[in-house]
Amino acid sequence: MAYKPQFGPGTSKVAENRRKQMNPKQKLEKMRDVTDEDIVLLLGHRAPGAAYPTAHPPLAEQQEPDCPIRKIVTPTEGAKAGDRVRYIQFADSMFFAPCQPYQRTYTEMYRFRGIDPGTLSGRQIVECRERDLEKYSKELIETELLDAARTGIRGATVHGHSLRLAENGMMFDMLQRSVLGEDGIVRYVKNQIGEPLDRAVAIGKPLDEKWLKDHTTIFHSLGGTAYRDDKEYIEYVQRIHSLRTKYGFMPKE
Amino acid sequence: MTDAIYPQARIVSARFLRPDTVEQLLNRLVQVGGILRMSINGPSIPTTVPYGPARGKPNPHPDRKVIHVGDQDVLLQVQVGTIILELEDESYIAGIREAVDEVFAEKDFTCAVQQGRYMKSQPTISDYAKYGPDADREILGLVDPRKKDGPIIIQGTK
Numbered sequence: 001m002a003y004k005p006q007f008g009p010g011t012s013k014v015a016e017n018r019r020k021q022m023n024p025k026q027k028l029e030k031m032r033d034v035t036d037e038d039i040v041l042l043l044g045h046r047a048p049g050a051a052y053p054t055a056h057p058p059l060a061e062q063q064e065p066d067c068p069i070r071k072i073v074t075p076t077e078g079a080k081a082g083d084r085v086r087y088i089q090f091a092d093s094m095f096f097a098p099c100q101p102y103q104r105t106y107t108e109m110y111r112f113r114g115i116d117p118g119t120l121s122g123r124q125i126v127e128c129r130e131r132d133l134e135k136y137s138k139e140l141i142e143t144e145l146l147d148a149a150r151t152g153i154r155g156a157t158v159h160g161h162s163l164r165l166a167e168n169g170m171m172f173d174m175l176q177r178s179v180l181g182e183d184g185i186v187r188y189v190k191n192q193i194g195e196p197l198d199r200a201v202a203i204g205k206p207l208d209e210k211w212l213k214d215h216t217t218i219f220h221s222l223g224g225t226a227y228r229d230d231k232e233y234i235e236y237v238q239r240i241h242s243l244r245t246k247y248g249f250m251p252k253e
Numbered sequence: 254m255t256d257a258i259y260p261q262a263r264i265v266s267a268r269f270l271r272p273d274t275v276e277q278l279l280n281r282l283v284q285v286g287g288i289l290r291m292s293i294n295g296p297s298i299p300t301t302v303p304y305g306p307a308r309g310k311p312n313p314h315p316d317r318k319v320i321h322v323g324d325q326d327v328l329l330q331v332q333v334g335t336i337i338l339e340l341e342d343e344s345y346i347a348g349i350r351e352a353v354d355e356v357f358a359e360k361d362f363t364c365a366v367q368q369g370r371y372m373k374s375q376p377t378i379s380d381y382a383k384y385g386p387d388a389d390r391e392i393l394g395l396v397d398p399r400k401k402d403g404p405i406i407i408q409g410t411k
Contacts, residue, residue: 163269163296164269167271168271172296172332174298174303176315
């Protein structure tokens, strides 16, 4: 029988949302339009329109060693061109942000190629070749993985994911990269590392509370789905924990 | 830090406050009176970018601004989330609750007033090691006593 990935355990809505994001066959809902130039501005790695700086000559121009793995793996566009490795980093509020660090890493690993994600408690960074990064960033920003108010594109100084929200519903950001305008649209006025942008980049309106609670991938006992209520999830995690703990003693179930 | 045990209260809002809300709330609290010491807490808003490739560059932030409380100008250096108060006696707490309810009546989130001990009552060994024997006990445990700008004194009506 062919292997069919299950993506994750759980019977709750949160578990279902997690599986949906991870499953590469499920198309992520597009929530907003951000232009390619806007993405380049937000990332802040190169000026819009500038050529991609390279770390090595294009693969076609250099002698490749005779390696069986290189024959199996097709290089990504960025790797082919010899782009530098660059990053995008997100901070997700614990108040029902649509995604969160571990979930982001799982999702990206299932959906993207040639990436190196780094997962921390409050932020998640993904590194890859610049050309690929811009393509992936566009998907991460335009789809349901991002909420304008509760997800921050923050390369540095990420503090805020576990804090109270501000009066207007925005996640705290000591550099205030994004500002909620009078018209209800969130605009980035600084790039991800906190340098002011020449023009503001609009990323749309924050999503409403009901949508966020329906689409969140965070268990939250206050106002959301409590982790302890998903018996299947608990059972699975306890099983893994028990097997890991007993590993050295040859576990037998 | 004072010898007498004065009652203390803490005002905690469910959301971080905008500077104009803080101004409104603090002015209302000053009207209630009976406040010996007050500390406003929350995550810091630095003047320059503290980490990353842009470290040291200026950090313009609309919420780091001067508000007018009583007869004094106060520069907000934090995004206010909690206000700690030391009061002359417990009779002022009812007035504070009333003031908070009034300011937050039209907001879509709540704000709690709690009574307890929220300020440091005695310097610790670490405080002694860090700040020495002559540290200002009035502000120890509330802010860094080595900071050059001292507390802001708002004149009462007595």
